[in-house]
Amino acid sequence: MAMINDLYTDGIASGWKVRDASQLSSDTTLEADVVIVGSGAGGGTAAEILTAAGLDVLMLEEGALYTAADFKDMDEFRGYGQLYQEGAGRATSDGAVSIFQGRSVGGTTTINWTTSLRTPEKTLQHWQQDFAVSGASAADMAPWFEQMEQRLGVAPWAIEPNRNNSLLRDGCEHLGWDWKTIPRNVRGCWNLGYCGLGCPTNAKQSMLVTTIPAALRRGMTLLHHARVESLQYEKGRVSGLRVQALDASASKPTGTTLTVRARHYIVAGGAINTPALLLRSRTPDPKGLIGKRTCIHPVNLSVARFEQPVAGYHGAPQSIYSDQFLWPQQGVGYKLEVPPLQPVLATGLFGSFGAQLSADMATLDRIQVCLALMRDGFSNDVDGGQVRIDNAGNPLLDYDISDSLWDGLRRGFLSMAELQFAAGAQSVRPSHLDSRDYRSWSEAKAAIAEFPYRKQRVSLYTAHLMGGCAMGEDPKRCVVDSHGRHHQIENLSIFDGSIFPTSIGANPQLSIYAFIARNASKLVETLK
Amino acid sequence: MPPNSAGAGIDRRQFLRLSAGSAAALSLLAATSQLSGCTAAAPQAAPGYQFLTLDDLQLFTALLPAINGPALPADNAELHVATLQRLDLACAGLGAPAQAELRKLLGLLHWAPLRRLAAGIRTSWAQASTADAEAFLRRWHNSRLELFNAGYRALTKLGSLAWWSQPASHAAAHYPGPPAWAVSALNS
Numbered sequence: 001m002a003m004i005n006d007l008y009t010d011g012i013a014s015g016w017k018v019r020d021a022s023q024l025s026s027d028t029t030l031e032a033d034v035v036i037v038g039s040g041a042g043g044g045t046a047a048e049i050l051t052a053a054g055l056d057v058l059m060l061e062e063g064a065l066y067t068a069a070d071f072k073d074m075d076e077f078r079g080y081g082q083l084y085q086e087g088a089g090r091a092t093s094d095g096a097v098s099i100f101q102g103r104s105v106g107g108t109t110t111i112n113w114t115t116s117l118r119t120p121e122k123t124l125q126h127w128q129q130d131f132a133v134s135g136a137s138a139a140d141m142a143p144w145f146e147q148m149e150q151r152l153g154v155a156p157w158a159i160e161p162n163r164n165n166s167l168l169r170d171g172c173e174h175l176g177w178d179w180k181t182i183p184r185n186v187r188g189c190w191n192l193g194y195c196g197l198g199c200p201t202n203a204k205q206s207m208l209v210t211t212i213p214a215a216l217r218r219g220m221t222l223l224h225h226a227r228v229e230s231l232q233y234e235k236g237r238v239s240g241l242r243v244q245a246l247d248a249s250a251s252k253p254t255g256t257t258l259t260v261r262a263r264h265y266i267v268a269g270g271a272i273n274t275p276a277l278l279l280r281s282r283t284p285d286p287k288g289l290i291g292k293r294t295c296i297h298p299v300n301l302s303v304a305r306f307e308q309p310v311a312g313y314h315g316a317p318q319s320i321y322s323d324q325f326l327w328p329q330q331g332v333g334y335k336l337e338v339p340p341l342q343p344v345l346a347t348g349l350f351g352s353f354g355a356q357l358s359a360d361m362a363t364l365d366r367i368q369v370c371l372a373l374m375r376d377g378f379s380n381d382v383d384g385g386q387v388r389i390d391n392a393g394n395p396l397l398d399y400d401i402s403d404s405l406w407d408g409l410r411r412g413f414l415s416m417a418e419l420q421f422a423a424g425a426q427s428v429r430p431s432h433l434d435s436r437d438y439r440s441w442s443e444a445k446a447a448i449a450e451f452p453y454r455k456q457r458v459s460l461y462t463a464h465l466m467g468g469c470a471m472g473e474d475p476k477r478c479v480v481d482s483h484g485r486h487h488q489i490e491n492l493s494i495f496d497g498s499i500f501p502t503s504i505g506a507n508p509q510l511s512i513y514a515f516i517a518r519n520a521s522k523l524v525e526t527l528k
Numbered sequence: 529m530p531p532n533s534a535g536a537g538i539d540r541r542q543f544l545r546l547s548a549g550s551a552a553a554l555s556l557l558a559a560t561s562q563l564s565g566c567t568a569a570a571p572q573a574a575p576g577y578q579f580l581t582l583d584d585l586q587l588f589t590a591l592l593p594a595i596n597g598p599a600l601p602a603d604n605a606e607l608h609v610a611t612l613q614r615l616d617l618a619c620a621g622l623g624a625p626a627q628a629e630l631r632k633l634l635g636l637l638h639w640a641p642l643r644r645l646a647a648g649i650r651t652s653w654a655q656a657s658t659a660d661a662e663a664f665l666r667r668w669h670n671s672r673l674e675l676f677n678a679g680y681r682a683l684t685k686l687g688s689l690a691w692w693s694q695p696a697s698h699a700a701a702h703y704p705g706p707p708a709w710a711v712s713a714l715n716s
Binding site for chain 2: 004072073074075076077081085086087089090091093094095096190192194200201251313314342343344346347348353354355356357358359361362363364365390392394396433454455456457459
């Protein structure tokens with residue numbers, strides 16, 4: 001009854017050029033007008049715009065191609081293993097912050113939770129003032145946001161939020177705090193709650209089902225299982241890409257090496273893999289800026305137990321947020337949201353083991369979880385981390401947490417506990433190894449004040465990678481110009497979240513879509 | 529030995545850093561040479577496994593019940609193997625740097641002097657009881673040393689993923705799985 005149209009099976013049958021590099025057995029050279037490295041929010045958006053202008057585009061993706069047909073089981077183990085960087089096991093170099101980042105055709109858009117918010121006006125102003133980003137005021141950007149919102153079906157969630165989200169709203173209501181309904185990039189959503197494991201109904205308007213199919217219809221070639229090892233330079237320009245074919249599991253090189261030549265090169269591998277690729281390639285970087293100021297919206301969480309079922313594993317994962325604390329007079333601001341609560345995702349939040357973990361998990365259906373997303377990168381004492389590479393060229397992200405950032409995380413714990421008790425929680429446990437279930441707001445408040453704030457004591461996560469190749473007009477401070485063109489290399493653009501000079505202060509996908517739509521449209525003018 | 533002196537007998541500066549995350553890690557600065565017999569590169573994975581060695585399988589056989597508690601059925605051999613295999617797949621999916629760090633952590637836990645001093649396990653892992661394994665986890669959970677906390681997080685993350693990702697665990701979490709109507713509609 002509910003056959004979900006498998007876009008790719010039909011598309012490939014009708015002649016789409018989708019190629020699997022693991023199947024290639026001899027070294028070869030590929031040519032195109034433009035090559036795009038990466039198929040996420042940046043690469044996908046650029047592909048549609050460039051092919052619409054009649055350009056011959058080649059898209060490279062190191063991950064595999066999985067489609068709705070693969071997502072029907074809504075199974076966490078399958079989803080994390082298939083669709084995430086390092087099987088969802090990626091972390092900062094010291095292991096203190098877990099990193100959720102996509103790795104398949106569609107990139108993180110295939111596994112994100114669909115929250116689609118515009119770049120806050122204050123963030124745009126900050127970039128204009130501190131990084132000389134030009135042509136990116138709220139008025140300049142509005143048409144690009146509108147264009148991408150229309151393209152991807154972005155609209156405030158019109159169905160009643162699931163209880164995990166409605167309790168966030170209730171707590172805010174009781175306290176007189178700001179809250180809003182989240183716009184989501186979905187069409188015909190079944191309200192299932194498994195966005196993070198790949199959308200089984202094609203409702204999520206990810207790059208996998210929107211811009212990439214559109215580009216394929218216009219003749220783009222998509223080559224997956226293809227890892228770009230390096231950009232090669234000659235006479236101050238990119239002269240080619242060296243690409244390794246990966247085996248069927250998309251983990252080990254098969255030994256087949258491809259060379260790619262194009263007029264223009266777009267790197268869109270995300271804010272960890274893009275800086276790492278540029279560093280591996282010894283990209284000219286006179287001021288040593290590549291990989292610096294990598295922002296991650298560090299997230300801490302708070303687990304509340306309610307008497308009545310919450311069932312946070314079902315229903316749209318994110319539909320309510322609060323910006324009550326996003327722009328404080330002093331210190332780091334944070335946004336309040338909730339995560340989905342399937343079992344594996346929940347285990348890490350409790351911090352417990354053994355009999356206690358068994359007991360905690362037995363209450364999975366009654367927990368509500370808040371998260372506080374820190375707006376990092378806006379001050380000298382909270383200026384992000386650094387992407388570097390090891391001897392083999394693998395990316396590593398170093399991320400230190402300053403006293404100011406710890407202070408933000410501490411205030412985040414306080415806000416979340418206050419909100420959860422206001423919403424009627426029986427108990428609240430901040431996600432910290434020294435924590436336990438607190439029975440009242442005053443008890444929680446006292447405990448949170450006394451926690452040691454050190455790495456590994458606090459459970460920290462990120463799903464938002466931004467920066468490392470900052471945009472702006474000053475080459476002494478920025479890697480690319482205000483439209484993503486590299487300051488030193490004329491035929492190289494960076495079209496992903498790594499161009500943001502700070503974090504966004506909102507879930508970044510719509511910011512990436514809008515900026516890349518703007519930048520790719522500008523690029524088209526110069527390539528025609 | 530009280531938990532907070534868990535590093536006694538080891539020069540703390542010998543530990544450069546311990547990284548966990550998905551997996552884990554212990555970078556030993558000066559102690560690298562001491563450990564070179566037990567952290568040799570690319571140890572042999574056990575038959576049928578990609579990352580875990582026979583020693584690792586014994587270690588996790590001791591740790592899995594201690595990590596997951598009574599929700600993990602004790603006497604189900606098939607389930608036990610399935611859990612170890614999921615743990616192995618999770619390790620195999622990590623990037624090379626995280627795998628190297630995890631290998632160092634496991635090497636530390638296999639080396640008898642450090643296993644006794646740092647983990648407080650006096651027997652081999654094959655002989656360790658669930659109570660021993662719980663005491664070890666408690667010690668690393670409570671430790672003031674960041675690297676032991678990191679080891680605790682890495683081991684419990686892997687061990688809990690391996691069990692709570694299985695449909696057999698759903699009843700213990702009162703988790704109904706994906707909405708039945710949707711599963712039926714999608715697979716019809």
